[in-house]
Amino acid sequence: MVNILDKIKKAGLVGRGGASFPVNLKWQAVKNEKRSEKYLVINGAEGEPGIHKDAYIINNYPEELMFGIKIALDFIKAKKIYFYLNKNLYSSKNKLNKIANAIGLKGKIIFFLKPIDSGYIAGEESTILNIIEGKNIEPRLRPPFPTCSGLYGMPTLINNIETIYNVYLVSKNKYQNKRFYSVNFDKKNKGVYFLPENLTIKQILKETDNYPDYDFFVQIGGDASGEVLNSKQLNKKVDGAGSITVYNLEKHIPEKLIKYWLSFFRDNSCGQCTPCREGTYRLYEMFENFGLKMAKEKNFTDLCDNLFLSSFCALGTAVPIAILSYFKNVYEPLIVSQKKIKGLEKNVKRKK
Amino acid sequence: MSKEKNKEIKIKIDGKSYKCIVGEKILDVAKRNNIFIPSLCHHPDLNIKANCRVCVVEIKGYNRLTTSCSTTVCEGMEIFTNSPKVKLSRNTNLKLIFAAHIEKCVDCTTRFDCELLSLAKRYGLNIANFKDRKGKRKTYKFSNSVEIDGSQCIDCRNCIDACSNIQKINYLKKEGKGYKQEIVPVEDKNIDCIYCGQCALHCPVASAQEQYDWDDVENILKNKKGKTLIAMIAPSTRISIGEVFGFPYGYNAAGQMVTALKKLGFDQVIDVNLGADITTLVEAEELLERLGDKKAKLPMITSCCPAWVKYLEFYRPDLIPHLTTSRSPQIHLGGVIKTYWAKKKNIKPKDIITVSIMPCTAKKFESRRSELKINGLYPVDEVITVRELAFLIKKNGIDFKNLKPEKSNDLFNDGSGAAVIYGASGGVMESALRTANHFICKDSKKAKICHSRIEFKEVRGMKGIKEAKIDLDGKKLNVAVVNGIGNINDILPKLNKYHYIEVMACPGGCIGGGGQIIPSSVEIVQKRMEGLYNSDRNEKIRTAHDNKDAVEAVNWVKNSKLSHKVLHTKYINRKNK
Numbered sequence: 001m002v003n004i005l006d007k008i009k010k011a012g013l014v015g016r017g018g019a020s021f022p023v024n025l026k027w028q029a030v031k032n033e034k035r036s037e038k039y040l041v042i043n044g045a046e047g048e049p050g051i052h053k054d055a056y057i058i059n060n061y062p063e064e065l066m067f068g069i070k071i072a073l074d075f076i077k078a079k080k081i082y083f084y085l086n087k088n089l090y091s092s093k094n095k096l097n098k099i100a101n102a103i104g105l106k107g108k109i110i111f112f113l114k115p116i117d118s119g120y121i122a123g124e125e126s127t128i129l130n131i132i133e134g135k136n137i138e139p140r141l142r143p144p145f146p147t148c149s150g151l152y153g154m155p156t157l158i159n160n161i162e163t164i165y166n167v168y169l170v171s172k173n174k175y176q177n178k179r180f181y182s183v184n185f186d187k188k189n190k191g192v193y194f195l196p197e198n199l200t201i202k203q204i205l206k207e208t209d210n211y212p213d214y215d216f217f218v219q220i221g222g223d224a225s226g227e228v229l230n231s232k233q234l235n236k237k238v239d240g241a242g243s244i245t246v247y248n249l250e251k252h253i254p255e256k257l258i259k260y261w262l263s264f265f266r267d268n269s270c271g272q273c274t275p276c277r278e279g280t281y282r283l284y285e286m287f288e289n290f291g292l293k294m295a296k297e298k299n300f301t302d303l304c305d306n307l308f309l310s311s312f313c314a315l316g317t318a319v320p321i322a323i324l325s326y327f328k329n330v331y332e333p334l335i336v337s338q339k340k341i342k343g344l345e346k347n348v349k350r351k352k
Numbered sequence: 353m354s355k356e357k358n359k360e361i362k363i364k365i366d367g368k369s370y371k372c373i374v375g376e377k378i379l380d381v382a383k384r385n386n387i388f389i390p391s392l393c394h395h396p397d398l399n400i401k402a403n404c405r406v407c408v409v410e411i412k413g414y415n416r417l418t419t420s421c422s423t424t425v426c427e428g429m430e431i432f433t434n435s436p437k438v439k440l441s442r443n444t445n446l447k448l449i450f451a452a453h454i455e456k457c458v459d460c461t462t463r464f465d466c467e468l469l470s471l472a473k474r475y476g477l478n479i480a481n482f483k484d485r486k487g488k489r490k491t492y493k494f495s496n497s498v499e500i501d502g503s504q505c506i507d508c509r510n511c512i513d514a515c516s517n518i519q520k521i522n523y524l525k526k527e528g529k530g531y532k533q534e535i536v537p538v539e540d541k542n543i544d545c546i547y548c549g550q551c552a553l554h555c556p557v558a559s560a561q562e563q564y565d566w567d568d569v570e571n572i573l574k575n576k577k578g579k580t581l582i583a584m585i586a587p588s589t590r591i592s593i594g595e596v597f598g599f600p601y602g603y604n605a606a607g608q609m610v611t612a613l614k615k616l617g618f619d620q621v622i623d624v625n626l627g628a629d630i631t632t633l634v635e636a637e638e639l640l641e642r643l644g645d646k647k648a649k650l651p652m653i654t655s656c657c658p659a660w661v662k663y664l665e666f667y668r669p670d671l672i673p674h675l676t677t678s679r680s681p682q683i684h685l686g687g688v689i690k691t692y693w694a695k696k697k698n699i700k701p702k703d704i705i706t707v708s709i710m711p712c713t714a715k716k717f718e719s720r721r722s723e724l725k726i727n728g729l730y731p732v733d734e735v736i737t738v739r740e741l742a743f744l745i746k747k748n749g750i751d752f753k754n755l756k757p758e759k760s761n762d763l764f765n766d767g768s769g770a771a772v773i774y775g776a777s778g779g780v781m782e783s784a785l786r787t788a789n790h791f792i793c794k795d796s797k798k799a800k801i802c803h804s805r806i807e808f809k810e811v812r813g814m815k816g817i818k819e820a821k822i823d824l825d826g827k828k829l830n831v832a833v834v835n836g837i838g839n840i841n842d843i844l845p846k847l848n849k850y851h852y853i854e855v856m857a858c859p860g861g862c863i864g865g866g867g868q869i870i871p872s873s874v875e876i877v878q879k880r881m882e883g884l885y886n887s888d889r890n891e892k893i894r895t896a897h898d899n900k901d902a903v904e905a906v907n908w909v910k911n912s913k914l915s916h917k918v919l920h921t922k923y924i925n926r927k928n929k
Contacts, residue, residue, distance in 0.1 A: 138529075266530065266531065273403045274445045310417050
């Protein structure tokens with residue numbers, strides 16, 4: 001079994017929940033804890049808009065996934081497994097449970113439904129621990145890290161579904177440094193593709209036959225918290241969560257996008273810390289008052305910088321990524337080039 | 353790990369080197385070295401939450417900032433408390449907090465000591481940078497004692513933690529999420545507020561606070577209409593009020609309080625210490641009666657803490673027979689003023705207005721208990737917290753620090769040392785034991801020895817539960833002191849082990865009360881406590897039974913057949929049925 005850790009390390013597996021933390025370090029940390037009671041939590045919240053890989057894995061590779069879970073369980077000698085699933089994935093519970101029983105996980109695994117309306121933050125790992133314990137739906141202060149004090153204060157390994165699937169591949173020496181990419185067009189999912197992790201955005205779009213024949217821009221790494229890039233910036237890898245969403249430059253309505261991002265974060269902020277609870281509220285308020293001109297306000301840049309600098313958790317730090325990169329990479333070049341697009345004149349309903 | 357624990361390391365803050373110990377938080381190291389870092393949600397009594405984000409600092413090598421309240425120091429760490437990034441975040445967060453807190457400064461008792469305003473001034477912030485957003489928030493009022501004004505709440509949740517983690521009452525919760533979240537009372541009918549005010553004591557922005565009555569008092573002072581206005585000062589308030597005016601912790605400012613109250617317009621200032629001595633006399637007598645009566649309910653439990661009484665009436669009405677029937681010091685004093693004192697001074701009781709200055713929010717509730725009325729009059733007409741008094745003193749421009757101390761009243765003295773220590777957890781017990789000890793063995797052969805027993809140090813201090821075996825002229829008494837209602841469940845299951853129990857709802861007793869001066873913390877409470885015990889040691893009279901004024905007042909009441917109206921009370925089953 002020590003073997004698996006070496007294999008994971010050699011393969012260079014990183015967490016596929018979005019944070020890309022080295023898997024072997026997490027596993028080792030839990031393993032090193034001396035306490036006898038340990039937990040394994042599988043994160044199937046898949047809460048980032050535009051990401052569809054967990055559903056894809058459950059539908060296509062359920063056995064492989066469950067074997068991966070068993071490997072993790074045996075490695076850390078967990079007392080119980082909590083398989084945390086959003087409503088959509090939870091519908092596969094019976095199928096997964098059958099496999100679990102067949103491979104000796106009977107009585108070890110608890111399928112846990114992500115609470116309805118719990119929102120984006122309910123996919124964050126320490127928030128999941130709070131939810132299982134019946135506490136507030138919000139992240140915990142770190143340290144202590146879940147690896148030493150997680151569920152009920154016990155050492156806990158939390159891994160994403162894709163991460164566990166990769167563990168299975170590694171154990172069978174089948175891991176080929178691939179990852180799952182969700183490709184979307186204006187928020188509609190086109191497909192999930194399993195491709196090498198070092199491909200550029202451009203290569204992925206071309207290889208999957210999704211490269212548009214019109215002017216476009218993309219958002220990578222999630223439709224809410226991902227970075228926005230224009231069509232000249234596609235020679236980089238997809239970091240974080242694995243998604244590429246294509247937007248039609250001509251047809252898109254800037255205000256609609258901004259409103260989507262800002263309302264998403266305002267309504268999904270858990271409310272624990274000032275920069276996020278108040279900052280997301282104020283950003284949305286500024287949008288209502290100034291529309292796209294908000295970007296010129298000092299308060300706007302201060303709020304964005306502050307979210308990145310001082311938020312409690314990664315949700316807060318991610319808030320400015322999409323809007324700032326959109327303004328910088330798409331909106332401003334559009335204004336500078338004086339290119340006329342229809343959406344620019346369109347306003348969305350601001351004040352309710 | 354354990355070897356590492358006390359290891360000394362060096363860090364740099366703003367370019368200067370400081371020694372600290374592994375495990376310390378950056379904020380604590382900064383405080384110790386007089387480096388100012390603002391903080392709002394941080395409170396030494398509570399778990400670190402790091403949610404207000406105003407204590408952020410920059411650490412060399414890190415792109416993002418970190419909260420100094422929650423981050424432990426590491427060898428060689430280089431910290432900046434005022435870098436451009438820190439300024440941006442700290443100021444932005446403060447401005448955001450200001451916009452979540454509707455300024456009601458005109459009527460706010462913390463106006464002169466407001467942390468938010470002082471930070472705005474310090475950093476030159478435009479506090480109206482964002483529009484106030486909580487105008488429509490509700491104010492939740494708990495009886496006439498405490499309130500939480502949602503329009504002033506900055507969502508730090510200190511109130512929830514004080515209520516749940518310190519007091520273990522669990523009356524408050526967070527409802528909703530994000531910008532919509534709100535602090536609300538729970539709907540559970542089996543949980544109720546005990547009015548202790550610990551939420552208020554731990555609120556950094558006076559969103560949770562006493563339901564103030566200083567405005568009533570101000571009106572009374574302005575429109576005397578021939579009434580005699582009497583201020584009554586509680587034992588613990590003299591020790592804490594000085595903190596607001598630059599006196600050191602533990603300084604007994606009773607004399608300045610008397611002068612200030614007279615300057616405010618009160619005709620008389622009478623010390624609640626005298627009331628406490630009366631309480632001791634009544635309670636010690638009842639204790640001995642119960643001990644001598646095989647049918648009597650034991651243990652006898654103290655009742656001078658109104659939050660504890662509310663707790664028992666609501667959660668454990670079955671224990672009502674255990675409560676001493678003795679009224680509390682403020683009610684005793686108010687009652688004696690409106691009977692005995694009025695008679696001696698030839699003033700009609702209805703022409704007297706009594707205003708007590710209390711370290712407590714629940715005392716407001718106690719003062720309105722109708723069963724305490726004497727001939728239709730409340731013994732105490734108004735209760736203000738010591739915070740409210742400090743506010744009135746500042747509001748009226750009284751230079752408290754340089755006031756010439758005055759003695760309280762002519763007819764009543766300012767009480768014994770046994771009364772002063774009522775302010776500390778264990779104090780009521782100790783005072784009653786001093787006097788019970790005297791009563792029980794004044795005629796025995798050991799009279800001289802037992803009379804010399806003044807101090808019962810076993811029941812002092814900050815431990816949650818204090819237990820002792822006391823020898824009263826051969827009678828072995830098992831006593832216990834519950835220091836903070838959060839510890840009550842350690843005692844309730846084993847009540848029959850004891851003869852006498854003191855309960856104070858607030859940690860430390862009244863000296864840590866919900867109406868006390870802010871900031872307050874366990875550490876500060878301990879310093880105040882030392883002040884109380886020093887005052888006791890310096891008193892010539894250290895026992896209630898040696899206080900002739902108190903004895904005379906009690907005797908007068910008894911001879912006038914007013915015992916039941918003035919000295920004793922009853923309790924009400926408030927359980928939710």
